[in-house]
Amino acid sequence: MKNYSGFSLLRHALSGHRHWPRAWRDAEPRKSYDVVIIGGGGHGLATAYYLATRQGIKSVAVLEKGYLGGGNSGRNTQVTRSNYFYPESGAFYEHSLQLFENLSQDLDFNLMFSPRGILAICNSRHEMETYRRWANAIQMNGIDSEILSRQDIRKRVPQINLDCRFPVWGGFIQNRGGVSRHDAVNWAYARKASAAGVDIVQNCEVTGLVSSDSRVRSIQTSRGTIETGKVALCVAGHSSHLADMAGLRLPITSVTLQAMVTEPVRPIFNTVLMSAQIHVYVAQSDRGEIVVGGGIDPFNSYAQRGTLNTCRDNYSALLELLPIFSRLRLMRQWAGVCDMAYDVSPIVGKTPLENLYISTGWGTGGYKAIPAGGDTLADTIANDRPHPLIQPFQLDRFETGRLIDEGAASGVAN
Amino acid sequence: MLRIPCPYCGTRDQEEFKFGGESHISRPENPEQASDAQWAEYLFYRKNPKGIHHERWLHSFGCRQWFNLSRDTVTHEIVEVYPMGEQPQQGLTRKENRDNE
Numbered sequence: 001m002k003n004y005s006g007f008s009l010l011r012h013a014l015s016g017h018r019h020w021p022r023a024w025r026d027a028e029p030r031k032s033y034d035v036v037i038i039g040g041g042g043h044g045l046a047t048a049y050y051l052a053t054r055q056g057i058k059s060v061a062v063l064e065k066g067y068l069g070g071g072n073s074g075r076n077t078q079v080t081r082s083n084y085f086y087p088e089s090g091a092f093y094e095h096s097l098q099l100f101e102n103l104s105q106d107l108d109f110n111l112m113f114s115p116r117g118i119l120a121i122c123n124s125r126h127e128m129e130t131y132r133r134w135a136n137a138i139q140m141n142g143i144d145s146e147i148l149s150r151q152d153i154r155k156r157v158p159q160i161n162l163d164c165r166f167p168v169w170g171g172f173i174q175n176r177g178g179v180s181r182h183d184a185v186n187w188a189y190a191r192k193a194s195a196a197g198v199d200i201v202q203n204c205e206v207t208g209l210v211s212s213d214s215r216v217r218s219i220q221t222s223r224g225t226i227e228t229g230k231v232a233l234c235v236a237g238h239s240s241h242l243a244d245m246a247g248l249r250l251p252i253t254s255v256t257l258q259a260m261v262t263e264p265v266r267p268i269f270n271t272v273l274m275s276a277q278i279h280v281y282v283a284q285s286d287r288g289e290i291v292v293g294g295g296i297d298p299f300n301s302y303a304q305r306g307t308l309n310t311c312r313d314n315y316s317a318l319l320e321l322l323p324i325f326s327r328l329r330l331m332r333q334w335a336g337v338c339d340m341a342y343d344v345s346p347i348v349g350k351t352p353l354e355n356l357y358i359s360t361g362w363g364t365g366g367y368k369a370i371p372a373g374g375d376t377l378a379d380t381i382a383n384d385r386p387h388p389l390i391q392p393f394q395l396d397r398f399e400t401g402r403l404i405d406e407g408a409a410s411g412v413a414n
Numbered sequence: 415m416l417r418i419p420c421p422y423c424g425t426r427d428q429e430e431f432k433f434g435g436e437s438h439i440s441r442p443e444n445p446e447q448a449s450d451a452q453w454a455e456y457l458f459y460r461k462n463p464k465g466i467h468h469e470r471w472l473h474s475f476g477c478r479q480w481f482n483l484s485r486d487t488v489t490h491e492i493v494e495v496y497p498m499g500e501q502p503q504q505g506l507t508r509k510e511n512r513d514n515e
Contacts, residue, residue, distance in 0.1 A: 240462035251458035253435075254487075299416075299433040300487045302464045309415045309429055342458045398458045399450040 001195040003108045023187055024068075024194035029201045032227035033061045035381060036219055037234055038206050038242060040064025041073035042182075042367065043359050044234035045189035045200075046374020047381070052196035054375070055382035060198045062190075063221060065205035069186030072236045075304075075336035076367040077259050077281065077293040079272055081118045081177030083138050083145055085409035088392040089345065090141030095389055096372030100180060103371060109188030111180050112286055118177035118272040121153060121321075123166035127277065134409070135172040147172050156271055159324040166277055179272060179283050185370055209245040215354050216246060230381055232357040237302070237337030239360035246356055251342055251398045256297040257364045258306040258314065258335040262328040264288030273321070276410065280317035290325055292318050296338065296364065306335040338364050342398070344407030348377055349386040349394045357381050358395070419495050422477045434470030436460050437482045438501070464488060468502055 001021070002008060012020055035051060037044045040062050051057040064070075080100055082093035104111045122131045131147075138145035148171050150162055162168045194200050201223065208220035209231070219226045233242050243250050269284040280294045294314030297306045311333055319326050341347055341361035346369065348359045359377050362369060376387035386394055392404055416428035442448035442456055461467070467487045472480050484494035484502050494504050 238464070240460075241464045249455075249459045250462070251454070251460065253460055253462055254464075300436075300462060300467050300469065301490065302488045303490060307415050307428065309427075399454040401450075 001191070023191040024200050027061070027194075027199035027201050029061060029063070029204060029221065029223050029226055030199065031224075033199070034059035034229045035232065036060075036226060036228040036230070037062045037232045038219070039071070039234035039236070039238075040068045040190075040200060040202060041071045041234065041236060042069070042186050042189065042370035043073075043236070043362070043373045043377070044232070045069075045186060045193055046370050047232060047234060047359070047377045048198040048200075048374075049189045049193040049196065050375045050378035051381065052193055052198050055378050057382055058197035060193075061226070062193070062198060062200045063204045063206060063219070063226075064200070064202045065222075066203070068190055068200065068202055069183060072336040072338070072362075072366060073186050073370070074183055075259065075334055076182055077283070077291050078179040078182050078285075078367065079118065079177070079281065079283070080113065080115075080180045080368045081174055081272075082143055082368070083118065083120075083174040083177060084141075084406060085134055085137050086404050086406060087141050088404050089406055090138065090143055092372055092376075092389045092393070093368060094141070094143050095375070096369050097176065099371035099375065100368075101176075103185075103188070107188035107192050109184055109191065111184045111188060113178070113180040114286070115176050115178040116271050116283075117156070117173050117175045118274065119148070119153065119156060119171055119173040120274045120276070121168050121171035123164075123168055123275070123277045125169060128169040131170070131172055138172075138174070143174070144176050145172050145174050157269070157273060159269070159322050160273075161321055161323055164278065164320045173271075177272065179285075181286070182367055185367075189370075189374070206242065206245070209242070211246050211353060211356075214352065216356050230355045230357065232359065232377060232381060234359045234377075236339055236360065236362055236366055239339045239358070243351075243358070246351075246353055248351055248353065248356070250347070250360065251395075252339045252347075252360060254300055254302060254337050254339050256301045256303065256306040256335045257293070257338045258297070258311055258333060259291065259293045260311065260314070260333040261285065261289040261291050261331050262325065263331050265290070265328065268324075275317070275321060278317045278320055280314055280321065282318055282322065289331065290328060297335075302337050304335050304337060338362075340364075343403035343405045344410075345404040346373070346390075346393050347395050348373065348390040349380050350384075351395060361393075416490060416492075418471060418473075418483070419492060420473045420476060420479075421481050421495050421497065422479050423473060426473070426476060430473060430475040432472040432474045434472055434480065437468040437470050466493065466504075470498070
């Protein structure tokens with residue numbers, strides 16, 4: 001597989017771009033593999049890539065029931081940051097952000113990583129105290145964060161309505177955070193994984209996991225039965241569904257998170273803005289669309305659409321803070337299925353079944369974790385023990401009570 | 415906007431209600447003797463089905479009563495409403511529903 005370059009672009013331009021090779025092989029599933037990863041989203045593909053390139057395990061298949069990256073990896077709002085409260089979270093997400101900082105070079109694919117800053121604003125004196133504590137916690141985690149005043153915020157976001165229903169008191173920013181192109185991350189990992197020997201099998205739905213004596217023996221799919229040494233579930237939005245096939249219960253609830261984009265306009269908004277109280281987060285894509293997200297639809301759902309009242313609440317919050325967008329037309333709305341753990345922190349690592357590994361509980365914040373999630377899960381699978389960065393995020397924390405309560409820390413779906 | 419059939423007030427908009435999670439979960443009988451695993455099961459582990467879900471709703475901005483619903487988590491169709499403290503009559507998964515038609 002040739003690397004992308006200015007020369008390759010020019011060469012293909014001369015032949016009308018009709019001869020670009022496939023970015024990844026359309027593999028037929030083989031009868032057996034050392035590792036089968038169920039779920040062809042960012043985490044599954046990244047895990048496969050790191051297994052093949054860092055762990056030396058190339059007998060790997062990624063099974064995707066639909067099209068690659070068609071789940072949450074293709075539906076998120078692209079926020080890439082590491083400004084979490086707890087040290088365990090900070091360490092993990094910072095590893096991911098640092099991977100992102102060089103990932104376009106490493107994967108030979110333009111991921112459009114744009115560290116334009118992620119700014120969290122608050123709307124009361126009490127919230128400001130909480131935000132100072134949060135910003136300090138981030139700094140104590142060795143990660144960048146900076147407290148901002150109302151004037152600082154006005155300078156960075158000239159369009160903001162500082163005197164909205166609950167006036168803006170201030171906030172804090174992680175300057176190294178920002179956005180990146182979600183589809184590109186999926187495709188980049190897929191391309192490199194496939195080139196390294198991983199079989200990526202789309203339109204292959206897992207219909208059963210045959211297990212005995214605490215081991216998964218084989219996987220039943222819509223394209224045949226596959227024997228495997230190890231299995232990893234990377235199926236955001238369907239974790240309980242797949243786990244159930246192995247007789248495994250999970251502390252997971254699946255809920256809807258919506259997102260939407262407006263018609264594209266000229267570059268006007270140069271940061272990522274989040275407000276917990278006026279519940280919205282917003283950025284401008286590289287195509288010019290204003291990308292908006294907000295709160296979850298608070299009931300179990302696998303429908304991937306959400307309800308209009310929540311959509312209305314999200315854009316009402318947007319217009320309260322940024323009335324300049326009121327005349328833009330909403331172009332598209334969609335939703336994903338978020339697997340929420342009770343403490344809104346991920347569950348990554350081993351399960352009670354010997355050869356079954358799981359990556360779940362990413363909730364509304366799994367996209368930014370793709371590089372670190374893949375790296376640590378691949379290491380965990382190869383060595384059959386949790387990677388140090390995900391040791392705090394094991395399934396057994398729900399029994400020991402050692403929850404990592406980022407839900408409480410952030411106050412919102414993050 | 416889901417339309418929720420409150421058994422006391424009739425069908426109302428979802429915004430009048432608060433979702434109360436999975437139904438039929440009981441606190442451990444003897445709390446002092448319950449193991450960590452039993453507490454985890456009670457507090458955190460959930461069925462989370464892709465299909466019929468038995469769940470609790472509170473009519474916060476109406477009669478303020480709790481009740482149970484059986485709702486399909488894929489289509490959002492509500493197949494049954496029944497009082498708190500009772501069991502569903504139609505405790506079937508979506509797949510079984512289809513097979514029985």
